[in-house]
């Protein structure tokens with residue numbers, strides 16, 4: 001993790017702590033602002049920390065905060081913060097992780113009812129005490145009970161977007177070691193799953209007897225390691241500062257492919273592969289693919305294949321199966337028949353069709369957004385700010401939208417090399433009505449219709465609501481169709497098969513929102529959509545700098561859904577996209 005990010009997290013946490021302690025709200029706001037500024041800072045804060053003046057020159061950073069930044073860069077901590085945090089019970093801080101519980105509410109719980117742990121909170125819900133606290137009605141207590149249950153059922157799995165940076169940091173360290181020939185992350189992370197139980201790291205060295213112990217030692221002493229759970233020469237497990245377990249395996253470079261195949265899994269795919277080997281008088285294990293009668297204990301016995309995954313697939317008469325597909329969901333027979341999909345790649349994406357600007361809750365101007373999209377080599381970008389129902393996100397009323405459309409058209413004329421579409425992310429109201437009239441929608445080049453409110457409505461209502469949106473002639477894309485947040489909020493649970501069928505019939509695309517909190521549609525639903533002939537969109541829902549980088553998470557999800565470029569509207573050529581944008585309207589309203 002970059003120092004910018006670490007400091008942004010530190011300041012954001014401090015803002016919460018100060019709010020919990022009932023500190024002056026200007027101080028709280030200063031920390032919040034500093035966290036935001038550092039999160040978006042283009043320069044490396046370490047490069048600025050040599051000179052207080054350079055830091056103070058950053059908007060939102062005063063002298064006091066500048067000194068704290070320097071202290072953090074130099075020592076990795078801020079002494080005053082550590083002192084302040086001690087004033088809050090640990091259990092109260094842990095409760096911050098529960099969705100819907102902010103510092104203000106928690107301060108009330110703590111000060112007025114001595115709720116300092118999850119156990120005490122649950123007890124207060126049970127006895128009804130919680131309902132008697134200020135601003136806590138029956139409804140809000142019910143909602144809280146639900147989100148506690150959801151958070152508990154999520155267990156210890158970590159979001160893909162949280163685990164990947166940790167794994168990349170570990171890999172960088174491993175690859176910098178002289179003895180290391182190869183290093184990769186394996187397991188569910190390599191398969192691109194939306195949540196990760198633990199991070200599996202595989203390292204190949206020329207001679208494990210000589211160098212495995214040193215590699216393992218370096219792994220256990222990385223900066224991000226909090227605890228060492230188990231330490232051996234070739235197997236080590238640690239807990240990192242993100243409360244994420246990471247397992248290291250060190251193997252001989254000769255057997256790296258076999259180990260990578262095994263530790264990438266899934267377990268179900270491994271079993272299917274092993275059975276295939278047995279049927280062909282071979283044996284597959286984490287050390288290699290062997291003749292059935294080979295004496296594997298004898299060091300002189302050579303495997304049939306072991307060095308690369310590709311060698312092993314080949315000797316099993318299979319085409320190479322990409323990691324994201326290794327779930328025993330039909331990939332082996334497709335690899336045998338030569339019918340594996342040509343999976344979509346990051347570089348296939350040529351357009352961003354869901355992005356926000358300062359007109360609603362984004363940080364970019366239209367031009368900044370267009371330039372960021374252009375820098376990625378996109379031919380098209382859509383400006384899709386929020387509609388009026390999203391008052392908290394500064395959603396546009398119809399009058400402001402009309403002016404905004406004009407601004408987008410002006411920017412499109414001014415900036416060459418990219419087409420800027422005038423769009424909107426229109427709220428799908430709880431009954432499925434659009435937040436703008438059809439007359440207004442018809443003036444937009446692109447309409448993303450998304451559910452934001454009433455996300456716990458019953459399944460039948462949710463199905464009806466989303467069907468109505470899909471059947472609207474002006475809606476091109478259903479944005480984050482269920483509104484779920486991974487590990488936080490279940491979201492809508494509509495009859496997906498019905499929605500997919502309607503989407504296929506009307507030519508409406510279903511979005512895989514690439515933000516790692518969302519990944520909505522999820523992999524299995526996206527695969528069902530493809531099989532039913534519906535189109536997908538992969539959008540980042542960008543709100544500012546860095547957000548377009550989330551695209552990779554959406555691509556992983558799409559690859560798990562066996563998606564090819566042709567299934568995804570963001571991969572269309574400019575001409576094909578243009579045609580698609582008018583087709584549904586022409587068909588339905590002429």
Ligand code: DGT
Pocket residue numbers: 186187188189195196197198199200262263264265266267270271
């Ligand atoms: P996770 O960590 O829960 O998100 O999921 P994975 O898939 O990373 O699972 P993990 O970390 O327990 O093990 C990594 C890989 O090692 C797994 O994908 C396949 C392989 N593996 C682990 N246990 C078994 C097993 O009992 N049988 C077989 N065939 N393979 C296993």
Ligand code: CA
Pocket residue numbers: 187188189197198199200
């Ligand atoms: Ca794992």
Ligand code: CA
Pocket residue numbers: 187198199200247
């Ligand atoms: Ca593991």
Ligand code: ZN
Pocket residue numbers: 354355356425541
């Ligand atoms: Zn959005």
